[in-house]
């Protein structure tokens with residue numbers, strides 16, 4: 001445990017599992033509650049819709065999403081745009097179409113570069129290690 005700068009307000013605080021200072025963490029719990037109520041009422045929604053309805057910053061919604069706090073019964077109710085084409089997605093960074101395009105491209109690169117076998121292994125280990 002060390003001292004960290006809060007990513008929200010920039011204040012120094014003792015590091016904790018939430019990654020936020022106590023004041024911002026409290027605020028985020030209020031946001032989480034708001035978003036939870038919104039999702040119960042409206043069901044599946046996009047980050048943008050939630051932002052407009054609750055006033056919570058998209059950055060904050062995405063952070064909650066990534067830490068699995070907006071999941072209901074193991075299902076993600078909030079979608080956000082694909083990194084490449086902007087299509088709504090519920091997990092990862094790319095939609096299934098861009099994801100498969102990306103995998104194809106990566107495979108092409110691996111085919112032409114024997115040394116990349118090691119980096120492939122590295123990527124797998126990295127993605128598993130959550």
Ligand SMILES: [Zn+2]
Nearest residue numbers: 006009021024
């Ligand atoms: Zn803070």
Ligand SMILES: [Zn+2]
Nearest residue numbers: 082085095098
């Ligand atoms: Zn896409």
